[in-house]
Amino acid sequence: MRPTRSLPALVRTPRLVLRRQRPEDAALIREAVDTSLAHLRASVAWAQAEPTSLPATAARLARSAAAFDAGDAWTFTILDAAATRVLGGVGLEPAEPPLALLAGAEGVEAGYWLRADAVGHGYATEATAALAELAFARLGARCVxxxxxxxxxxxGGVPRRLGFRCLGTVPDAALPGRQAADGSVRAGTTIWVLDAPAPPAGG
Known part of the structure; x- marks a missing residue:
């Protein structure tokens, strides 16, 4: 899917601020990642390359901001309500062709991570719910x-709590190149889908 609409750079939920990634937040991101390395390395592949320098982090955030502004992908920093502490990250990107074949056309894929001491509070669920709503309303996505x-x-807890339906687990051959937390290519991937709400009757 090639989205024709944009997302707001700042999204507020009852407990969180979701802010478009930006280089100015590099120090806050570094603090969140550096204090949670063991936790992150056990859950997300990108953490295997951490820690990185502050300039490298700022450069990565600049690339993320450029992709956001171009409508290629939308990655947000999850902050507390005061916007002074990074709790994690959440984002959307157009579903790649192999995933679209499995989950449906014109979909977007959501991803998220949390710092170690932010796990278990429902923050990933709250942030993902907000972006799913925006994906349908602003991007015209048919599914998340x-x-x-x-x-x-x-x-699997986040999609389950948000009412996604599980399509099951597919082998690497059906969705190639997905990485396990240790950076290796994982043998399979579990897929969850949330379809766009039906339009109002007569709409």
Missing amino acids: VICHDPTNAPS
Whole structure:
């Protein structure tokens, strides 16, 4: 899917601020990642390359901001209500062709991570719910998809709580190149889908 609409750079939920990633937040991001390395390395592949320098983090955030502004992907920093502490990250990107074949055309894939001491408070669920709503309302997505390693059972909690339906687990051949937390190519991927709400009757 090639979205024709944009997302707001700032989204507020009852407990969180979701802010478009930006280089100015590099120090806050570094603090969140550096204090949670063991936790992150056990759950997300990108953490295997951490820690990185502050300039490298700022450069990555600048690339993320450029992709956001171009409508290629939308990655947000999850902050507390005061916007002074990073709790994690959440984002959307157009579903790649192999995933679209499995989950449905014109879908977006959602992803998220949390710092160690932010786990268990419902923050990932709250942030993902907000972005799913925006995906339907602002991007015209027909579905939102969440994929995770089947060996990481807690990752399925967010889509389950939000009412996603589980399509099951597919082998690497059906959805190639997905990484396990240790950076290796994982054998399979579990897929969850939330379809766009039906339009109002007569609408």
